[in-house]
Amino acid sequence: MDVNKVKIKALPSDDFKDNETLQAYIDELNATGTNVVVGKLDQMINWGRANSLWPLAFATSCCGIEFMAAAAAHYDLARFGMEVVRNSPRQADLMVVAGTIVHKMGPLLRRVYDQMAEPKYVVAMGACAISGGPFVNSYHVINGADKIIPVDVYIPGCPPRPESLFYGLLQLQRKVKVEKFFGNKRIVRPYNPDTLINPKTGETVKVENEFNK
Amino acid sequence: MKQPLELTGLISNLHTFFRSNLTPFWATVIEGALVLIAVLAAYAIIALALIYIERKITAFFQSRLGPNRLGKYGWIQSVADLIKILIKEIIHINKVDKVLFYAAPFFVIVSSVLTFGIIPFGQGLQAVDFNIGIVYILAVSSIGIIGVLLAGWSSNNKYSMIGAMRSGAQFISYELSAGFALMTVVVLSGTMQVSEIVESQRYAWNVFNGHIPAMIAFVIYLISGHAETNRGPFDLPEAEGELTAGYHTEYSGLQFGFFYLAEYLNMFIIAAIATTVFLGGWMPIQVQGWDGFNQVMWYIPSYVWFFAKTGVLIFFSLWVRWSFPRLRIDLLLNLEWKYLLPINLVNIIVMVVVVLLGWTLEDLFPIFRP
Amino acid sequence: MNPFFKYFSGIFTALGSLIGGLRVTWRELWRKKVTMQYPENRDTLQISDRWRSELYMPHDENNEHACTACGICMINCPNGTITVTSNMVENEEGRKKRVLDKHIWDYGMCTFCNICVITCPSDAIFFNNDFEGAMFDRSKLVHTLNKPGSKLREKKKNLPPTPLKGEKGATISPPKKQETQQGIDDKKVS
Amino acid sequence: MSNIQDIILNAVPEALIEEKQKLTVTVEPKQLHPLVKALYENKDLPFDYLISLIGMDWEDKLGVIYLFSSSKDMSQEIAVITATEDRENPLLYSITDMYEAAHLNEREVYAMLGIRFINNPDMRRFLLDGDWNGYPLCKDYDADPTLNPITIANKEITDLAPRIMEDENGNLVESVANIFDEDDYIINIGPQHPSTHGVMHFRTALNGEVVKKIDVNSGYIHRGIEKMCETMTYPQILHLTDRLDYLSAGMNRHALCMCIEKAAEIEVPMRAEYIRVIMDELNRISSHLLAWAAHCNDLGATTAFVYGVREREHVLDIFDKTCGGRLIINQNVVGGVMFDIYPDFQKDVKAFIPYMREKLVEYDDFFSHNPIALNRMVNVGNMSREDAITYAVTGPAGRGSGFSCDVRIHKPYSLYEKVEFKEVIRTEGDSYARYMNRLDEIEQSLHIIEQLIDDIPEGEILAKVKPIIRLPEGQYYQSVEAGKGEFAVFIESKGDKFPYRVKFRSPSLAAVSVMPLICKDELLTDFIGIGGSMDYVIPDIDR
Known part of the structure; x- marks a missing residue:
């Protein structure tokens, strides 16, 4: 499958950035190969999934306000079918990490992510969630949400304007649309090794909570 | 009267076809299966349509556009939601009360399907028609609350628990008002059978026939109906602000889908019952003696009448929902016990008096008598 | 009562x-x-000229830029978003001169405080308003601003119109779409 | 002032009194409590309002600077300094018996500097986890990431509050108290919860649906801004203030700029002052609009939320065109403003004013008189004037309780002396008063903008500023009226290009600290509504 076959309404795929990464992702998925019938079913399922991404706003700071602005009248997240903001992680498909993640919040971010049902996606919105942003040198800030959970799309900005957020969500839709429900699963990227290895002892930190016992 | 678009002919043809070609047992089985399929299909389609309509109308009230990227005006948006939710993972949670946890969504959905069965969608389009139809409605619709309570109790989650307890208090209170409001109509039309209630409203809808007390009963039924189904501004059990998602916080995937569907369907059911008992159901607008006019009205099939009237009520419900803030639990109970219930009790007596003294529209003006 | x-x-x-x-x-x-309908309105969408999205280094037709690799932007950046690497090159007169090797800017870390643009003594870097920046890969957000093979502009002739630079309060012509598109292709840093 | 000096010397004869930017009194730890008590009980001018409590590390000493003011005359301020030389086990005396606002502040100082306060009944660390290694604001803090590794393991929250109390004989007794009763039904509102306006963690003990007790647990967005400031030059610090209370970004930055300008004696051009004030007021409108919207949303009126944000977009558009930012506007810099106004600025603002007035009327129709809304706001979350003062609640919330605390009036800065506007005060002290205050303040802000918008003078927008700013040695204070209340900046400089210590007074911290009091015995639902009416921004608290 070619990346140009992934259609998004009103935005031709040539105008999208970062087509190479998506193409590499498709190739990786295609490595196992599937037959045509399943492919069609996959397309239908992906169409459903991509257009019904119910977000969970993990909003910690400024970016959360821009997320709210995006959901309000001027920008209207509802046009993408995404206005059904679920506050319960169990019912959400997409976690929008909007804001700084600090040491104290880290375990909770991970826990909320673990509570979500598959298929689940994560969008890192804003500089803080991508890399720690303005607070990258601070003692209490985790430099990027991807140290704790896998991130599918990075939306830069501080905070990104709602159009930027929409562009990021469209990118995510493209990613959802190339995945396979039958045959092989979506590729879950490994967690950043920093978090899973205790820097003191060199051992892997075992996450213990009531959800994975 | 000519009724070219009605389905009554088709149904009776099918009925005679099965009866003449099969043994009575198999005829009943097949007819039953067909009715079940038809009801479930209608259930699913109406739910999808309602989800779309609600999202769109909500958006318009909020000066937004709502879903508009899937199909023209986004009309297949809820199909995408359906596909997504069907294959979404169902999380199995360790520390829940397993049996109750898995049973709860079924209670909710079964309750609303059963109530759905008694709604007369049009002439002859009614799955069951008891002679105690109103009692059936009241009985069956209260099964849903068991589902909500079980969901809240079994989830082992404090938010769910509070949501469920609120729901219980709310439902029990408003069930009284809803019941009394319907009883007011029973007093007026003298029957509990749904088809007869519709038939009795041929020339004067109940809401006009019983004038003042009927109108009060109508308003009270709408209020308490929405309170019963946990629709805004009475959506305390799932008050997003404080309880994240209320009683269904721990449900995911299709189980959550059941709650979600049932919520929308309950809104429809309340509107449909209100239409049936107060607004003449599927009966077209008719005036005694104006045969030409009546004929024209009958050309519009009865199910269109039904859905049009129901649609108006649903629109009104959405309008209210998106205009008002949420009530607090004590205000909610105040409203019921201090206002609705006393008014309702007085109202039913007034209705009895009106009927006994022959002050209904039908009695006063023979032109409205069927 | x-x-x-x-x-x-x-x-x-x-x-x-x-x-x-x-x-x-x-x-x-x-x-x-x-409601404004992005992306349907992409052709008519007006983003404010002053909106800061992507840092870029204007290059003229000879593939020349104005950056002298002085590193002031790097020093002034509050969180180390900018890294300027330079080489010492001997010119014809035998004097050693600092030449820009790579001007690396991290889109995913920038706070858009505009200090780098204001303090740049040679007006070499500016923000544009191309807000479409979401990527699948974190490393794609790290941009090298100078194009490969580009060099320092000798004299201050044929300057491209100076975009808005803080206190000057001038209006700018927004950077051409084509230019940014090209820029993106070059901004691959592994 | 001499009168105050007499009172001070009467209470503590050894006190060292200096006339700096503020009247500064330095005392030994043991004499602090008597001194503060004398100031607090002063009849004519009681210093009953604790503006901020600043933990300090002077390397040889660990100490605290208290900044007091009077509710009778806010322009009177006094700074009290006390310090201990014991770095191993620093102990100071608590003033929580007089100032409720000191509770959380003292806990914060403990977390940041390790100073424990005798007689504070709850000496858990605020903002940081109890097992955090080291005290970040100490100058010898070891920032080695291996000491405090990132973890994803869940942590148990302890309910045990250690404390050091002084008994009648003056002996110090360490003990541990339990915050909650054994069989309390505790539900967690937060940290990730739709109605906490961020990541605040209220542990709420319920009695049925009635709130019995609230324990405020914060720090889920503690980013260590104050520590970061110590390694940054002054222009670099500016961008951090925007991210404290991001809804009043411009006003916060204005405070810091003024503080630096005052210290470095930089004269700001008139044009810049006009632009600053207009932008501040627009910012206030956007902040109050969002507060209104979020409050309505908390009460369950989603549509009102959308309306509020819709009007706010008009302000954001003006910001966007002026300074290229919507929320974080990056406008003020030391010596002036970064961007001049765009050509249509005045036209846009003048179009916005009547539009906003029209919408205010619509809000009144839509929500302010709705019986459900009234039932949920009137007489709910009552806060008396005394409570507001002792908890140091300022802003629309404080003024809703009759506490006249508008910094623009009492300590006028920039152009606020020149413009005419009313301080909106209500005395009911309930949610509805706070709600109405915000709407009225939007009207006042429009009025201020109206007066300024037509006569913005021509000229420079930026004064000549040295490329490297060094502040002379000393302590500098500056307050502004931000969207949520009094926002104050404190800078201590040692003459370097980096500040020695920066402290931001967060108005939201006071608003949160009063929550346990005003939510007690209210329903859980109202707890959310009261939170909305207090309008706190969590990153402002956590810094």
Whole structure:
């Protein structure tokens, strides 16, 4: 499958950035190969999934306000079918990490992510969630949400304007649309090794909570 | 009267076809299966349509556009939601009360399907028609609350628990008002059978026939109906602000889908019952003696009448929902016990008096008598 | 006041103000909607000229830029978003001169405080308003601003129109789409 | 002032009194409590309002600077300094018996500097986890990431509050108290919860649906801004203030700029002052609009939320065109403003004013008189004037309780002396008063903008500023009226290009600290509504 076959309404795929990464992702998925019938079913399922991404706003700071602005009248997240903001992680498909993640919040971010049902996606919105942003040198800030959970799309900005957020969500839709429900699963990227290895002892930190016992 | 678009002919043809070609047992089985399929299909389609309509109308009230990227005006948006939710993972949670946890969504959905069965969608389009139809409605619709309570109790989650307890208090209170409001109509039309209630409203809808007390009963039924189904501004059990998602916080995937569907369907059911008992159901607008006019009205099939009237009520419900803030639990109970219930009790007596003294529209003006 | 009368007047004032609320939403139902439809409106979308999205280094037709690799932007950046690497190159007269090797800017870390643009002594870097920056890969957000093979502009001739630079308050022509697109292709840093 | 000096010397004869930017009194730890008590009980001018409590590390000493003011005359301020030389086990005396606002502040100082306060009944660390290694604001803090590794393991929250109390004989007794009763039904509102306006963690003990007790647990967005400031030059610090209370970004930055300008004696051009004030007021409008919207949303009126944000977009558009930012506007810099106004600025603002007035009327129709809303706001979350003062609640919330605390009036800065506007005060002290205050303040802000918008003078927008700013040695204070209340900046400089210590007074911290009091015995639902009416921004608290 070619990346140009992934259609998004009103935005031709040539105008999208970062087509190479998506193409590499498709190739990786295609490595196992599937037959045509399943492919069609996959397309239908992906169409459903991509257009019904119910977000969970993990909003910690400024970016959360821009997320709210995006959901309000001027920008209207509802046009993408995404206005059904679920506050319960169990019912959400997409976690929008909007804001700084600090040491104290880290375990909770991970826990909320673990509570979500598959298929689940994560969008890192804003500089803080991508890399720690303005607070990258601070003692209490985790430099990027991807140290704790896998991130599918990075939306830069501080905070990104709602159009930027929409562009990021469209990118995510493209990613959802190339995945396979039958045959092989979506590729879950490994967690950043920093978090899973205790820097003191060199051992892997075992996450213990009531959800994975 | 000519009724070219009605389905009554088709149904009776099918009925005679099965009866003449099969043994009575198999005829009943097949007819039953067909009715079940038809009801479930209608259930699913109406739910999808309602989800779309609600999202769109909500958006318009909020000066937004709502879903508009899937199909023209986004009309297949809820199909995408359906596909997504069907294959979404169902999380199995360790520390829940397993049996109750898995049973709860079924209670909710079964309750609303059963109530759905008694709604007369049009002439002859009614799955069951008891002679105690109103009692059936009241009985069956209260099964849903068991589902909500079980969901809240079994989830082992404090938010769910509070949501469920609120729901219980709310439902029990408003069930009284809803019941009394319907009883007011029973007093007026003298029957509990749904088809007869519709038939009795041929020339004067109940809401006009019983004038003042009927109108009060109508308003009270709408209020308490929405309170019963946990629709805004009475959506305390799932008050997003404080309880994240209320009683269904721990449900995911299709189980959550059941709650979600049932919520929308309950809104429809309340509107449909209100239409049936107060607004003449599927009966077209008719005036005694104006045969030409009546004929024209009958050309519009009865199910269109039904859905049009129901649609108006649903629109009104959405309008209210998106205009008002949420009530607090004590205000909610105040409203019921201090206002609705006393008014309702007085109202039913007034209705009895009106009927006994022959002050209904039908009695006063023979032109409205069927 | 008579409690009986109060009970009923309470009901009616409440009903009156409820209807007031309903009227507001009813009017809103028929008003024109304010929603701006991105991405359908991409061709007509007006983003403010001053909106800061991507840092870029203007290059002229000879593939020359104005950056002298002085590193002031790097020093002034509050969180180390900018890294300027330079080489010492001997010119014809035998004097050693600092030449820009790579001007690396991290889109995913920038706070858009505009200090680098304001303090740049040679007006070499500016922000554009191309807000479409979401990527699948974190490393794609790290941009090298100078194009491969580009070099320092010798004299201050044929300057491209100076975009807005803080205190000058001038209006700018927004950077051409083509230019940024090209820029992106070059901004691959592994 | 001499009168105050007498009172001070009467209470503590050894006190060292200096006339700096503020009247500064330095005392030994043991004499602090008597001194503060004397100031607090002063009849004519009681210093009953604790503006901020600043933990300090002077390397040889660990100490605290208290900044007091009077509710009778806000322009009177006094700074009290006390310090201990014991770095191993620093102990100071608590003033929580007089100032409720000191509770959380003292806990914060403990977390940041390790100073424990005798007689504070709850000496858990605020903002940081109990097992955090080291005290970040100490100058010898070891920032080695291996000491405090990132973890994803869940942590148990302890309910045990250690404390050091002084008994009648003056002996110090360490003990541990339990915050909650054994069989309390505790539900967690937060940290990730739709109605906490961020990541605040209220542990709420319920009695049925009635709130019995609230324990405020914060720090889920503690980013260590104050520590970061110590390694940054002054222009670099500016961008951090925007991210404290991001809804009043411009006003916060204005405070810091003024503080630096005052210290470095930089004269700001008139044009810049006009632009600053207009932008501040627009910012206030956007902040109050969002507060209104979020409050309505908390009460369950989603549509009102959308309306509020819709109007706010008009302000954001003006910001966007002026300074290229919507929320974080990056406008003020030391010596002036970064961007001049764009050509249509005045036209846009003048179009916005009547539009906003029209919408205010619509809000009134839509929500302010709705019986459900009234029932949920009137007489709910009552806060008396005394409570507001002792908890140091300022802004629309404080003024809703009759506490006249508008910094623009009492300590006028920039152009606020020249413009005419009313301080909106209500005395009911309930949610509805706070709600109405915000709407009225929007009207006042429009009025201020109206007066300024037509006569923005021509000229420079930026004064000549040295490329490297060094502040002379000393302590500098500056307050502004931000969207949520009094926002104050404190800078201590040692003459370097980096500040020695920067402290931001967060108005939201006071608003949160009063929550346990005003939510007690209210329903859980109202707890959310009261939170909305207090309008706190969590990153402002956590810094």
